Amino acid sequence: MSTDKKIDKRITGGWIDEAMDLLQVPSCIVEMADSRSGRIYRIRYVNSAFCQLTGKHRDFLIGKSFIQAGITEKESGWISAMEAVIEGERVMKGKLYADILGKWIRFSVSPVHMAHECIVSCVDISEEEARRRRLRRANTTNETVIRVIRRLVSEPCFSRAMQGILSDLSEAIHPDRLYVLETDRKTISNTYEWCAPGVKSEIESLQNLSYDEYMLSWEKCLETDTSVVIPDIEELRKQGDIDGYNILKRQNIRNLMSTPLYYQGKLIGFLVADNYEENEMMNTRYLLETVGAFMAMYVANRRLLEQLEFASGKDSLTGVKNRNAMDIYFNQHAGESQLGVLFIDVNGLKYVNDTQGHAEGDRLLQNLAEFLCNYFPRDNIYRSGGDEFVIVTPGTTEEKMRGKTREIKDAMQKESFSFAIGYAVSDHRGIQQAAIRADQRMYQDKREYYQNHPRYR
Template identity: 30%
Template sequence: MDFKDFVDKIEPMTCIISVEKLADGSYGNIRLAAGNKAYIDSIENPQHMSSSSMLHNKFIPGSPYEKYIPKDLNFEAACVQCAIQKKPYHTYIHPDRYNFWISMYMMPLASDDPNIGYCSYTQELTYDKSDDRMADLSADISSAVLKTTLKLKGAKDFKINMEQVVSEIRQICKADRCCVFLTDFKERKCSVLAKSVNEEIEVAELEYIINTKYKDFFSIVETWPATIAGSTCIIIKNSRDMEVLKERNPVWHESLVNDGVTSLVLFPLEYNEETLGYIWVANFEVENAMMIKEVLELTTQLIASEIANYQLVDKLKVMSSIDMLTGAYNRNAMNNRVDWMIKSNGKNSETLGVVFADLNGLKQRNDTEGHTAGDKLLKDAAEILKNEFPDGEIYRAGGDEFMIIDWESSCGELEKHVEKLRKDAEDLKNVSFAIGFCFEEGECDIRRAMRTADERMYADKESYYARFPERRRK
């Protein structure tokens, strides 16, 4: 077949790919045998691409594909499936190394050489994602994606939903393990959001691997973007792929081998150009690698969107209940807690301790040293209260006023904490509080306890200013 004549009759960007078949059943070089004008222009005059997107800007028929794009195991797997296994292939992806989406169409071609397989490769580029193309899936893949999507919206509890999704994905992949990691690259932290493990195998808990087995597991996680190398994911199917991984990332390769991983799928979970985490599938059914890839390419977008929504709602909850300066609960949270206690008629506990602690000297600190110093004083005060009342709920009730609700401490323990704070305040170098507390047993009334503690606090404050009149507010 005259491949050049063949591709010149096709208008979209098209080339012919050859794949070398080796005697052991594996494959060798993958080459670009021919290309039409549109495809050659995409290499030699890539105005639609970033300047670094092509490795070599002169198209030479028969050159290894790595001259034009970085080595990509996913691309190689698609070429092998089409040229060697004679299965057509189509996908719609957005590799990180490009600023556009690619719709790929690959069709097997006849070959006169038993040691070489051929396929055509046609691509269409779009700068904006097309939902219609995303939905253009085979029946099997559509069914798998639909089942996973339904799991996302199953129970009301987000984490339960994610556990069900991860379990479904593990079963689709027929894998030993599946896990969703959350990552925070700014804080260099990662955590397990959801996991599923085949009950028939014995493996170390992922939490143990992350938190105990490795001193700094995030040092491995932060190598994953470079290892993905601008592709959409990593798929390791066999020892050959493992050798490629070993060259790229020897530390991670060693950790996988030590943990008994022989095949692997790793997809980033990205939302609004931010990596929220990764989904990790180990020891899967490699014969269905390309189907698994297509399922996860769409599913991971849905998962990432759900995670982003969950994190946003969680952040809003924190903002509505936490004082951003001190880290204590804010007045809104305090009012909600008091309302809940009133509605429960004091039945939530047999004892109740309420402490009001008003920070002394804040205005003087603000006036003499500035509001930055005043903010530090407030933060120090909140930290002291958290340490002194470890079983209590610490609320910032107002500008310089804190309230503690404690259901665990006895009256004697509560009084001991209060007296320690008062004694510490005798040293003018220490943070000083005016404090009042109330302890109730039996039928506890939160409003009565708050009123009593508040009155005692003001009496304590008057006593404090009588001793240190220069600190009185003016």
């Protein structure tokens, strides 16, 4: 009887092996058994296709669980399907990633006539999954590109558009900093910046830097690549670029991607991401390079508008006159006396820009300009710099200027903004000396303000 059982087992086992090999789909029969540690699922039979899929020999696989056989580190997906099939006599299908094999598997688990056993059939769908993920990545990236370009063409205020673009990009690649560097190939300056919460702004330290000193290494990279990509700044140190390494290290940069901004074949700047995250849902390089191409056109257009504005003498943001018009006026009236000069500097503009955004900072400047127009003719008001205004009042006296200064300072108390102010009246020394005295008084007023409001520095 014992011999008959052995013969039956041998015949049955051989028949199953042959039958399994007839299956072209990678398959194995798994049996459920109890052990001290609980239920285990052991491979009982495999076909040649399964051995080829796993890269394992048949003798090695038999009697082992999927973990023991080195097929996967986690059996949860397989186990839940096997349990459902063995206990419920139904077919289960699914998809999972076999981590050790590095393959995506679509599987089907079906019951067999032997108790506590099931057959697992697998198909390697790694290429199909890769295509699907590439398509999803491309779609996600293109959606971000379209959203950014739509903002660029629909937002009338260029500075608000640029800040919005950097914010949109930050949601896609999650960097510490995103910023725009603009250059005339002599100097380079950071003109727009987005920072993640808790990340220090660097925009003030990146102004009018030597292009040759800071950017030639990037330009050399662009001779052989479309972007400057530094996955790990430690590579710079290993390659002997100590200066480049120190510059980035000082800014707490771990990795960096910089895409050039070209307009009509001329390099006009860079769009840069510091400490960005690479992920399978976003093609970071394609995103930055595509957005950068559109951004370059708008940066060039803004420069042209600035040149036209400079020539026209009008500040486009506030509607008052600009620095060029002021310089012309000062030159034409250089030796005149009894010219009142009033210097005004906005308090806390940087704080507003940092905490509420540059768009809110722009609105503050516009509101201040309109406020000043209530007390002086618009043609006498000049925006001389980012947060500075100069007002010229012909044919006046110290007493009148003192009274006018007191009047607008009192009126300022009812406004949402504040400013430092200084005045002077020209004598035989001319308007330039009066401007120096007014500027000194204004900065004294500003120092007193910041002593009382230290957080707005």
